[in-house]
Amino acid sequence: MKNKIKISELLDNRYFSYFLPILLLFALTLFFGVTTGGSFLRLQNLQMILNQAVLVGIVATGAVLIYSSGNMNIAMGGSTAITCIVAVHVYLATESMLLMFLASILVGIAFMGMFCVLSEVFKLSVVVITVLFMTMLISLQEWIVGGKTLKVGYDAVRNLQEMNVPIIILVIYFAICFVVFEFTKLGRTLKFIGENKNCARQTGIKESAAVTIAFLLSGLGVGLGAFSIIVRASSVGGTTAGGLNMEVVLAIVLAGTPMTGGNKSKIFSGIVGAVMVTMMNNGLLLLGVNSIYIQAIRGVFFIIMVMLSGKRPEVLPVKDMV
Amino acid sequence: MEQEVLLTCKSITKDFGATRALDSVDFSVVKGKVCGLVGENGSGKSTLASIIAGIYQSSSGTMAYMGKEWTPKNSLEAQNNGIGIILQEAGTIPLLSVAQNIFIGQEKLFQKNLIINKKAMNKAANDVLQDIGAKNIRAEMMARMLNMQELKVVEIAKAYNCDPRIFIVDETTNVLSHDGREILFRLIHKLAGEGKSVLIISHDIEELIEHCDMITVLKDGKMVTTLEKHEFDAKKIKNLMVGREIKGDYYRSDMDPYSDEVLLEADNITTLGELTNLSMQLHKGEILGIGGLSDCGMHTLGKVLYGEERLAGGKVTLTQKNVTVTKAEAAVKNGMAYISKDRDRESLALDAPIFQNIAISGLDVNQIVNFFVSGKKEKQYVNEQVEGLKMRCRSEYQIVRTLSGGNKQKVAFGKWFAKGSDIFIMDCPTRGIDIGVKQEMYRLIYNMKKEGKSIILISEELPELIGMSDRILIMKNGSISKEFMRSGDLSESEVIEYMI
Numbered sequence: 001m002k003n004k005i006k007i008s009e010l011l012d013n014r015y016f017s018y019f020l021p022i023l024l025l026f027a028l029t030l031f032f033g034v035t036t037g038g039s040f041l042r043l044q045n046l047q048m049i050l051n052q053a054v055l056v057g058i059v060a061t062g063a064v065l066i067y068s069s070g071n072m073n074i075a076m077g078g079s080t081a082i083t084c085i086v087a088v089h090v091y092l093a094t095e096s097m098l099l100m101f102l103a104s105i106l107v108g109i110a111f112m113g114m115f116c117v118l119s120e121v122f123k124l125s126v127v128v129i130t131v132l133f134m135t136m137l138i139s140l141q142e143w144i145v146g147g148k149t150l151k152v153g154y155d156a157v158r159n160l161q162e163m164n165v166p167i168i169i170l171v172i173y174f175a176i177c178f179v180v181f182e183f184t185k186l187g188r189t190l191k192f193i194g195e196n197k198n199c200a201r202q203t204g205i206k207e208s209a210a211v212t213i214a215f216l217l218s219g220l221g222v223g224l225g226a227f228s229i230i231v232r233a234s235s236v237g238g239t240t241a242g243g244l245n246m247e248v249v250l251a252i253v254l255a256g257t258p259m260t261g262g263n264k265s266k267i268f269s270g271i272v273g274a275v276m277v278t279m280m281n282n283g284l285l286l287l288g289v290n291s292i293y294i295q296a297i298r299g300v301f302f303i304i305m306v307m308l309s310g311k312r313p314e315v316l317p318v319k320d321m322v
Numbered sequence: 323m324e325q326e327v328l329l330t331c332k333s334i335t336k337d338f339g340a341t342r343a344l345d346s347v348d349f350s351v352v353k354g355k356v357c358g359l360v361g362e363n364g365s366g367k368s369t370l371a372s373i374i375a376g377i378y379q380s381s382s383g384t385m386a387y388m389g390k391e392w393t394p395k396n397s398l399e400a401q402n403n404g405i406g407i408i409l410q411e412a413g414t415i416p417l418l419s420v421a422q423n424i425f426i427g428q429e430k431l432f433q434k435n436l437i438i439n440k441k442a443m444n445k446a447a448n449d450v451l452q453d454i455g456a457k458n459i460r461a462e463m464m465a466r467m468l469n470m471q472e473l474k475v476v477e478i479a480k481a482y483n484c485d486p487r488i489f490i491v492d493e494t495t496n497v498l499s500h501d502g503r504e505i506l507f508r509l510i511h512k513l514a515g516e517g518k519s520v521l522i523i524s525h526d527i528e529e530l531i532e533h534c535d536m537i538t539v540l541k542d543g544k545m546v547t548t549l550e551k552h553e554f555d556a557k558k559i560k561n562l563m564v565g566r567e568i569k570g571d572y573y574r575s576d577m578d579p580y581s582d583e584v585l586l587e588a589d590n591i592t593t594l595g596e597l598t599n600l601s602m603q604l605h606k607g608e609i610l611g612i613g614g615l616s617d618c619g620m621h622t623l624g625k626v627l628y629g630e631e632r633l634a635g636g637k638v639t640l641t642q643k644n645v646t647v648t649k650a651e652a653a654v655k656n657g658m659a660y661i662s663k664d665r666d667r668e669s670l671a672l673d674a675p676i677f678q679n680i681a682i683s684g685l686d687v688n689q690i691v692n693f694f695v696s697g698k699k700e701k702q703y704v705n706e707q708v709e710g711l712k713m714r715c716r717s718e719y720q721i722v723r724t725l726s727g728g729n730k731q732k733v734a735f736g737k738w739f740a741k742g743s744d745i746f747i748m749d750c751p752t753r754g755i756d757i758g759v760k761q762e763m764y765r766l767i768y769n770m771k772k773e774g775k776s777i778i779l780i781s782e783e784l785p786e787l788i789g790m791s792d793r794i795l796i797m798k799n800g801s802i803s804k805e806f807m808r809s810g811d812l813s814e815s816e817v818i819e820y821m822i
Contacts, residue, residue, distance in 0.1 A: 183694050185685040192682050195671035202630065202668055203682055203737070204654025263674040 017264055021255040021272045028276060032283030040283050053271075053278040054166045055228055059244060060251045061170075061177050061270030062221025065214040066126075067257055068181070068265035069207075070194040073215070075130040076222065077245030078137025079111040083226035084236045085141065088150045091230075097156065101227055108223025112215040120208065126215070134245065142238055151235040166228035173224050174271060180217065181267040190214055194261025250298060251277050253305045326353040328488060328519050329374065329392065329405075334383035336369050336543075338724075343369040345543040346383070351488055356510055356520045358530035361540035361563055362756040363726035367523045370540070371490045374521075375407040376400035388487075398427050406486035408477045408494045416466035421447035423465050424480045450483045455505050470664055471499045471616060478506055489513050490521045493727075495529060496753045499616035507533055525756050527556050541565055564758050572761060573789025574768045577808060580608035580792050584641050585776050586658075586745055588627060591636035596622045598800045599636070604745065604776050609767065611791030612780045614821050619800040621663055624749045624780045628660040629653045640745075654683075659738035661731075663749040663780075669734040672723040676715060679722055679733050680704045683741040707736030712762070728759030735766065746770065749780045764790060784814045796820040 032040040039045065059076055066073050086107045091100035115133065119126040181187035189210045193200045200207060229240060251273030257265045266272075280301070284294045329351040336344040344366045351357060351374075359367045372378045374385070376394030385392040387403070394400040397407065414423045421444045425431065432443045447461035456475045465473060474497050481489060489510070495503055510520045510533065524530055530537055531554045539546040539562045546562050586604040591597055596619035604610050612620045625631040627638055629647040638647040640656050647653050650660070662668035671679055681688070681700045688699040701718075708718050711732045715725060722733055731751065738746065748767075752760045767777055767790060781787050787794050794806040796817060804820035806812055 185689065185693075185695055188678075188682065188685060188695060192671060192674070192678065195674045195678070196667075198668045199671050200682075202628070202650050202660055202662065204651050205682075206651050263671070263678055 017256070018266060021266065021269065021276075024254075025272055025276055025279075028279055028283070032279065032286070036283065036286045040286055045282065045286075049275065049278045049282050050167075051232070052282075053274040054170050055225060055232065056244065056247045056251055056277065057271040057274035058166070058170050058173055058228055059221050059225040059270075060248045060274050061174050061267065062218030062225075063248050064252055064257055064265060064267055064270050065177065065181065065190060066211075066218050067252055067259070068187075068194050068261045069190040069211050069214055070197065070261035071125075071211055071214075072127045072259070073112075073115070073130045073218065074127075074245055074249070075111075075115070075133040075137055076218075076248050077241050077243070078134055078141065079108065079219075079222050080226050080229070080244055081141045081236075081241040082137050082144075083107040083111065083222055084229055084240055085144055085150065087226055087230060088152055088236045091152055091156070092150070095156075097160070100152075100230070104227040104230075105220060105223035108221070108226060109216055109219035111222060112219030113212075116208075116212045116215050126211065138242075141240075145236065145238045145240075147238060149235050149237045152230055154234045157231045157234045160231045165231050169224050169228055170271070173221060174267075177217065177221075177270075178267050186210060186213055187267075191261070191263055191265055194258075194265060195263055247274070247277055250302055253302060256305070259306060325355070327351070328353045329385065329387045331370070331374070332384050332386075334370065334373060334380045334385070336366070336373060336378060337381045343543050344373075344380070347540070347543070347545045349538060349545065351519045351521060352536070353519055354514055354517045355535040356514050356522065356533055358534035358537040359521060359523045359540065360525070360527065360530060360537060360559060361546075362758050363728035365540040365563070365756075366543040367540055368492055369543075371407065371492050371521060371523055374400075374488070375405050375490055377407070401427070401484050401486075404485070404487035405490070406481035406484045406488070407490040407492060408474070408481050409492050413477050413480075414465045414473045416464070418465055419444075419461065420451075420459060420463050420465060420468070420476050421461035423476055424450060424461070424483055426480070447479070450479045454479055454482055454509055470497050471502050474498055475502050475505060478502075478509065482509055486513070486518065488519045488521065490523075492523045493525070493754050495522075495524055495526060496750075502616075525754060525760075527559050527757075531556060531559075539563055560757055563756070572757075573764055573786070576768075577810075578771070578792075580771070580776075581606035581774075586627065586647075586778075587639050587641050588623075589636050589639065591626055591638060592634045593622060593626060593631055593800075594634050596800045597626065600801055601636075602795060602802065604778060606776055607771055607774045608792050609771050609777045609779055609790055611787035611794040612778060612797060613782070613784060613787045613794060613817065614797035614803075616782055618797040618821070620780050620797050621749055622800075623797070624660070624663075624747050624778065627778065628658060628747050630660070654741075654743075657742075657744040658747070659741065659743035659745065660747045661734050661738070661749060661751055663753065665730060665734055665753075669737075670722050670730060673721060675719045675721055676708065676713065676725075676733050676736075677701075677704050677718045680707050680718075680736045680740055683737045687741075703740050704736075707740050711736050711739070711766075727754040728756055731755055731759070731763070735763075743775075745776045745778075747778045747780070750782060751779070752781075752783070752786065784817055788812050788814065788817065798822075 059080060063073060063076055083104055087100045087104040090103040115126055115129050119129050189205055193205065193207050193210060197207060230236065252269045253259060254276050255266065255269035255273030257269040280298060281294060284297060327350045331347060331349040333346045333348065334344055335346055347370060349370065359371065361367050369378060373380050376397045376399050424447045425443055429438050432439045444461040451459055451461065456479060459468065459472055459475060465476065468476065474494055491506065495506065498506060514520055522530060522534065535551055536548055537554065537559060538548045539559065541563060583606040584603045585606050588600060588602045590599050590601055592599055600623065612623060614620050622631055626633060629649045629652060640647060643656050645652060645656050666672055681704050684700065684703045685695060688695050688703055690696040704718050713729050713732045715729060722730060752763055755763065770777060779787065779790060792808050795802050796804040798821060806817065
């Protein structure tokens, strides 16, 4: 009991709680660095991790805005996949990289806007709407692409790859989200809604407006993520962004943003979490762990983080359940 | 005659990090007696009760229960050994039925081949409810459909069902309706009559004097004294709790007038549930008291005036601004503030720091360049309240859940004071608050009146209404049954006549 209180007090410390994910990231790096005999820390390997983490990082950074308000969007993967498909079609029709970029952004934002509108029209929570769309969008992807691959062509994206455009996109998008989350009314409002919706409403906060803006901003992330996927892979197939949904949720939670949102949400969870998830996959593979076990280990980490970040009061649960 | 002791606590100390909640407390629970436990917020009453009931473990010290060492690891172990507790916080699970809540941990009683016989469980639960006199609650109901007062009655049923030898009631009476209190006290005296012991924690000294055989006073985590029935004296107990003599007027003593200017008006409002064609006005600089039995509709009225409850007919208008209040958002924008009776669920974000709870009301005023919030301005905005309201906290970043009831309420007040709201709707603002903080709250409310602010004070405590209000509206069955003007001669019995 004594230890339990100490841990909970430590987790309540705002500085400790804020920087814990970064500490974990360093600990993970050290662990794999030592256990793989240094091969994990080779520059080439670290570059590979970074490249893989960027795509999840972009989408997950936007998703933090949604999660912080206590909402969830589990159609991020499907939305990104369809956005990729539309954007590639635009490119194939126009051969314009700029139009493909704009199409990515517009479709990404349109998806998230649509979820909010449908939630308002059908009076269903946004989470329920995204659950419905999660499978619908994957089926749509299968139906449109099937076994084919839609190719943009390596020549078309070579310049962008050499300029490391996905990383530039991540840096700019993260900067925007960071400012919004940490320094504006919207960021504070979203976290407060995540803490207590009733209290937020009684304090005069319009939840639907704040959550809609969060969704639209995360739609921008979906668009940018989709564009980055095309730049990186120069093609789109039936399995593009297949595991993205799970990776995004895992990244956010691993890096310390509670599933229930609120005050402990951190905007850098998207990036830090994406790096952690990729590092775990990479490090465990280097250690020769079977990929089936890797999934299990990720699951265990996920549960531990949910437990640590959860808002369990000392007495029986009452909050947010009514 | 020597009293038989059921449980003894010796040198019990409890530390929460750097905070010492209990400091070498010696305490005994006597068989067949009703014992009151009093003290200011943060004096350690609930901590002591929680240690006895296995919710917390002491940092040092020993306990003996029925002659044996007592070191319960959790509340279930305590419950199984005959120590039942009704907590200050909600102790029911909303997504379970009333029956499931009552028999939580005892499902095996109704289990056959891995299947729980729900019908038998419901029947047994209905028997328990009937036994304690809870007529309006059925075992099949989901807990989330019940209001706070009914949930407490379910907890009473749950504790009673365990046939406790020691029955602990932690600040429960202040959330119970008139009927609920009757149920509880009937049960308490029944248990005491059967040779069982009852421990009541309450801020209501008069209530304790009426029902207890002995009262133990705690202050700053230390035992002050234990008084026997013949030593009971309200003033003496209050002085022992605070550690000094309480001087000056508890309530306001003035007869200051208020303006004729009407700020808020309810015109023939009717709701689907409780209110029927109710009309009222609130004036500038007025403290308008609203009283009645707990289920008379006064709590709903508070919500309706703030736009938190849908109207079936009539309207609420801010007359000066010609704004119809239909949503809390509009109410706040036009200078209204609301402090809910259900403070923990509606008025505070419990897992957020004090800072965030107060700063949230000032996002518009603390902006620099239209879009950005100034951290510096926000800090000043929050600190003014933390210091001005003398909140007892480690810093403004302390999590609200860890504060005492009085300090939590100060955070809820601070949010609106900082915003500079003009119309305050306060639903039971001194519920569960000790007399020291209560006195501070009354002073604050009076100062607000002097500043020209208007206050609607909804309260179940008649002395508070009579002592603080310029005008009192008494409600009965969803309508106003009587209006009283401020007067030094107004007595409780005069008012009660229009409540029942």
